[in-house]
Amino acid sequence: MKDATPITEQESLEIIHSMIQKAKTSYHDRGISSLLWGTVVTIASLISFLQIQFQFNLPVDIWFLVMFAIIPQIIISRNEDKTIKVKKYEDEAIDTIWMVYGISIFCLIFYLNVVPAVTDKLLVNEGIELLERNKEALGATKPFHYFIPSGFSLFLILYTLPTLVTGVVKKYKPMIVGAIICYVMFFVSCFTETKYDMLCGAIAAISCWLIPGIILQRKYLKSKVSNV
């Protein structure tokens, strides 16, 4: 593009239109974060399902290990920052949503771990004892500990939020479809046992992050090859 040539009003309009389009389409997400979280959450959900199905316990909580995926995520984010040549307002908004999502997941884990024990304590303080009775064992009773039913369903609602926002803002259909599948999995998980909730979680992670991540990675590699 040269600058000395005089331009007509029509040409001005064309330049404005084409440059705005170029800025809009300059999105080169490599999909590494999606691949990372898609893989980690899928594996953790499947292992949780297998643990319940085949009655075995790993020496460590698999979901505790998921938290360690934050370390490679920080490294990925730093590397991506180095390669990004243009910062968009929408990217900043999306990054904030994912950050809020991370904090919300942490809060939800805290809630699920703390609320049952606190509720038990509050009930004891009020002089209330909950008991569960087994009808088949001729009315045998034992203390009932408060718990939050289908807690995993709450995670599924949270998974949907940033995924759907990213998909809509970036006009990236695989993530929109993934988020809709995740919503469906949420409704399914409300009616199923905990072990099947884990399978719902695995399906949600595959559709929300793993498949969109694979597609993004392929697109990125393709564009890289075509630029050589």
Add this chain to the structure above:
Amino acid sequence: MFKDLDPILHSQLRLAVMSLLIGVKEAEFTFIREKTNSTAGNLSVQINKLKDAGYIDVNKKFKDNYPLTTCKITKKGIDAFEEYVKNLQAYLKTS
């Protein structure tokens, strides 16, 4: 009565730079050069003109020992661009 089109913006490369920057928070010099298909020398001259007019902010720093120039549109630049588009539409409506 038509207003004159802003001479700072009514030029191929400067208008392209402003149109790119209007939709983003900030962009590196290499990104702008790539998208406008311009030479580094010419782009540098035009960016300086936009900077002198107060339409863009230019930030020069070092990243991994390499110079890095980033450009960002200013409030004055946004107003000027909007005014330019408005005047352009008025011209096109009558022609």
